[in-house]
Amino acid sequence: MIAEPLLQLSGVHTHIGRYHILHGVDLAVRAGRLTMLLGRNGAGKTTTLRTVMGLWRRSAGEITFEGRSIGALATPDIARLGIAYVPETMGIFSQLTVRENLLLATGSAGFDEARLDWVLGLFPVLRQKWQQAAGALSGGQKQMLAISRAIVEPRRLLIVDEPTKGLAPAVIQHLIDAFLGLKQSETTILLVEQNFHMARSVGDDVAVMDDGRVVHSGTMAALAADEGMQQHLLGLSLASHQ
Amino acid sequence: MNIAPALRLRTGDLAPALVLPLLALAALPTMSFSTWLTFTIAGIAMGMMLFLMASGLTLIFGLMDVLNFAHGAFVTLGAYVAVSVMAGLAGWSAADSWSLNLAALLVALAAAIVASGAAGLIFERLIIRRVYGAHLRQILVTVGGLIVAEQLMVALWGANPLPLPKPASFRGSIVLGDVSIEKYRVIALVLGLAVYVALHLVLNRTRIGLLVRAGVENREMVEALGYRIRRLFIGVFVAGTALAGMGGVMWGLYQELVTRAIGADMTVLVFIILIIGGLGSVGGCFVGALLVGLLTNYVGFLAPKLALASNILLMAAILLWRPRGLFPVAKE
Amino acid sequence: MRDGRERWRRRLDTLLSGDRPGGVLLDGLLLAVLVGLALTPFLFPGTRSVAVAARICIFVVLAASYDVMLGYTGIVSFAHTMFFGIGAYGVAIALTRLGVGWAAVLLGTGAGVALAVVLAAAIGLLSLRVRAIFFSMITLAVASLAQLLATQLRDITGGEDGLTFSVPQVLTPGFRLIEGTVLGVRVDGRLVTYYLIFAVSLALFLLMLRIVNSPFGRVLQAIRENAFRAEALGYRTVVYRTLAGALSAAMAALAGALMALLLRYNGPAATLSFDVMVDILLMVVIGGMGTLYGPVVGAVVLVMAEYYLQPAMVTIAGALVGWPLLPALFDPDRWLLWLGLLFVLIVYFFPSGIVGKLRELRSG
Numbered sequence: 001m002i003a004e005p006l007l008q009l010s011g012v013h014t015h016i017g018r019y020h021i022l023h024g025v026d027l028a029v030r031a032g033r034l035t036m037l038l039g040r041n042g043a044g045k046t047t048t049l050r051t052v053m054g055l056w057r058r059s060a061g062e063i064t065f066e067g068r069s070i071g072a073l074a075t076p077d078i079a080r081l082g083i084a085y086v087p088e089t090m091g092i093f094s095q096l097t098v099r100e101n102l103l104l105a106t107g108s109a110g111f112d113e114a115r116l117d118w119v120l121g122l123f124p125v126l127r128q129k130w131q132q133a134a135g136a137l138s139g140g141q142k143q144m145l146a147i148s149r150a151i152v153e154p155r156r157l158l159i160v161d162e163p164t165k166g167l168a169p170a171v172i173q174h175l176i177d178a179f180l181g182l183k184q185s186e187t188t189i190l191l192v193e194q195n196f197h198m199a200r201s202v203g204d205d206v207a208v209m210d211d212g213r214v215v216h217s218g219t220m221a222a223l224a225a226d227e228g229m230q231q232h233l234l235g236l237s238l239a240s241h242q
Numbered sequence: 243m244n245i246a247p248a249l250r251l252r253t254g255d256l257a258p259a260l261v262l263p264l265l266a267l268a269a270l271p272t273m274s275f276s277t278w279l280t281f282t283i284a285g286i287a288m289g290m291m292l293f294l295m296a297s298g299l300t301l302i303f304g305l306m307d308v309l310n311f312a313h314g315a316f317v318t319l320g321a322y323v324a325v326s327v328m329a330g331l332a333g334w335s336a337a338d339s340w341s342l343n344l345a346a347l348l349v350a351l352a353a354a355i356v357a358s359g360a361a362g363l364i365f366e367r368l369i370i371r372r373v374y375g376a377h378l379r380q381i382l383v384t385v386g387g388l389i390v391a392e393q394l395m396v397a398l399w400g401a402n403p404l405p406l407p408k409p410a411s412f413r414g415s416i417v418l419g420d421v422s423i424e425k426y427r428v429i430a431l432v433l434g435l436a437v438y439v440a441l442h443l444v445l446n447r448t449r450i451g452l453l454v455r456a457g458v459e460n461r462e463m464v465e466a467l468g469y470r471i472r473r474l475f476i477g478v479f480v481a482g483t484a485l486a487g488m489g490g491v492m493w494g495l496y497q498e499l500v501t502r503a504i505g506a507d508m509t510v511l512v513f514i515i516l517i518i519g520g521l522g523s524v525g526g527c528f529v530g531a532l533l534v535g536l537l538t539n540y541v542g543f544l545a546p547k548l549a550l551a552s553n554i555l556l557m558a559a560i561l562l563w564r565p566r567g568l569f570p571v572a573k574e
Numbered sequence: 575m576r577d578g579r580e581r582w583r584r585r586l587d588t589l590l591s592g593d594r595p596g597g598v599l600l601d602g603l604l605l606a607v608l609v610g611l612a613l614t615p616f617l618f619p620g621t622r623s624v625a626v627a628a629r630i631c632i633f634v635v636l637a638a639s640y641d642v643m644l645g646y647t648g649i650v651s652f653a654h655t656m657f658f659g660i661g662a663y664g665v666a667i668a669l670t671r672l673g674v675g676w677a678a679v680l681l682g683t684g685a686g687v688a689l690a691v692v693l694a695a696a697i698g699l700l701s702l703r704v705r706a707i708f709f710s711m712i713t714l715a716v717a718s719l720a721q722l723l724a725t726q727l728r729d730i731t732g733g734e735d736g737l738t739f740s741v742p743q744v745l746t747p748g749f750r751l752i753e754g755t756v757l758g759v760r761v762d763g764r765l766v767t768y769y770l771i772f773a774v775s776l777a778l779f780l781l782m783l784r785i786v787n788s789p790f791g792r793v794l795q796a797i798r799e800n801a802f803r804a805e806a807l808g809y810r811t812v813v814y815r816t817l818a819g820a821l822s823a824a825m826a827a828l829a830g831a832l833m834a835l836l837l838r839y840n841g842p843a844a845t846l847s848f849d850v851m852v853d854i855l856l857m858v859v860i861g862g863m864g865t866l867y868g869p870v871v872g873a874v875v876l877v878m879a880e881y882y883l884q885p886a887m888v889t890i891a892g893a894l895v896g897w898p899l900l901p902a903l904f905d906p907d908r909w910l911l912w913l914g915l916l917f918v919l920i921v922y923f924f925p926s927g928i929v930g931k932l933r934e935l936r937s938g
Contacts, residue, residue, distance in 0.1 A: 516711075
């Protein structure tokens, strides 16, 4: 019943310079499901994602992906295992066109037309801006481009860091619809969010971080049903409106 | 698939490039037209040679965040290689045959590309590789590399300045009315343009170029997309030093005298060009090099002692207008 | 008896501002250097060794002042020789134009130091806000400009040929302070010049030692370690760095003044050239950055190498006759090649230089 986790972190510690950010993170991301990583600012969510991607090296603990240890691999090698990363800052190349941004995510064969059609179907505005420099896009459009880039080729795992930050509610709804659409294609997603409405709409599993540790993990359904637990774990800093 | 092609939006792109014709026009009233034309062409030719020397460095710095204070040594190497090649092909060079002369020049350029590129490969492996990201040590170690490289070249070619005469049919000028245009300057112009076009095509039409442009903006993201960017570094570094070598050949032939400091002497101007153009931008480097070439020639005629000072003032003025250079590369 | 030693130890600590060299080897080495320099005219008679020793003293000040910027503040500036030259030209121009006398010397020195400080402050305030690499590039450009100006303003600076001038009578070779000899050495103007240079250099060095060990010096080191943190703690890093730069420039200018008095000449090649800048870099890094004692060791090593390594290289070159490239590599004029290699190796493997290594050995 409980599927083997696609991605597993066990007792992961990360130091940045002299600062000890992650104090033993235990996290399991199950295949085919969307796992939410929640928590206050500074809880260590972004650090966890970056550690998985190898952008910061873990100082202790194990990270396994599809059963193999990836903690010592270089970032490009981790990405090549089929993990796509959408950072908090989106990582859009402003001087490159929308087309060129997406092209970077494909292999030497270029675009798979059918898949590209599907992706652009999720975010039609990108079709209009196809030849424009990505730097001219609005915040929401850049976010859509960043996510598109992560899915324009089939990936085993999507890691997304706060996609709704600073976006208008209409755009956020659009993103929610896109994620729901993605879920239908059996993509595994690890999503960091502070927007609880977003989290509740798309999340299957949830893990809550505080002070560099995962302090609660379970299903979203269970957490959504338990108001008391929500209050206790998430605190007032999490957006709970809508 | 129905993708409506849209116009590429390039806001503000034109304004910085206008500085170039502006400068040329500003100089026009200060001298007679024929003099102006002579110096404008001289300025553009010098700018092209400076572009060759600087383009490599701007890519290296933009992509790898490495400022190689030894860059001038690769220029010097190119010049010395040209001396040896031209001495070996003295027959071709002395013959008053356009095709033989061109062949000699092409051989010299090819040899310089190979020599400077190989030297760059060794330099990256031995000196640069360990100091990525550590700017203080980078500056120190590349200055050390410069000292060692210069001394090695003196050991190979001797301490005395070596003559490097232009091939026979490249000397002299073409006269159009009362304007005389040096033949060699035209050659430098053509070569510089060809290199610029080639670089532009590689950067904008090939996947490697795409990676370089993306990497200049955000190295980390390129790695997160699965590309091993370290390998790209080596390629760009070697390309950069090879370009510097080409610049050395052209500049050496222009000066007709090669000293051990011929490359290092240009370092300050190259840095000024990099800052003016915007680090990491080949287009910016092109415009910057032409600006510096023009200004040096105009001021060199009007007030020779002020040439370097005027370039520094130009840099200061441009920084006041555009603090990150004329065509900055947006970085995360 | 123990009280006496305690008192001497405390006096030494005050003199050295609490910054002991550290370790028997290093203490011994520096003591030997000090004694050697103090007694050069008597231990190593002859005009050449006195000239070498004087050069070492001046470069100790020059390199130590550079270490304040490089080692303690973490800034690479290529304009240091400009300040050296300004100090030298100050004295040179004053003695050329204002007549030979101590008033001219003091005026020239003062003007040189003032100009150096003003320029350093201007450069600092304008450029220290930019990234370190840009700052280095800008200092390179400024130094080139200064060199160009010195060669072009013939009327003021004597152009490429420089200025040759006379020094106050007390410093001239013909002057005799005391008739006869002391311990076999003539007490003439050369001796007076040497001891003037030695005394002033020693005083300036101890002053710098005092400054880097003061609260000001500690802030500099904090900025070097982590500028963001220092800024967050409330220290205006640009102001501190500029002050350090101005101090460094003033010391360099004073060294320049001494150089002018020693050579009775100044020109672009003597003080402003990039070769001198390279020498300073080599001294500070090989000796050991951020220690102030490092530049002392570095200055000794480099100046000695310049004079005494070459005969050794001639011998090696002689032994390698017949080999393709090797004799050229050991040509005595290629001494800089080997020092450059040493420099690169030290930056990689012994970043704390000779002094740092010796200190490490002490702690085991």
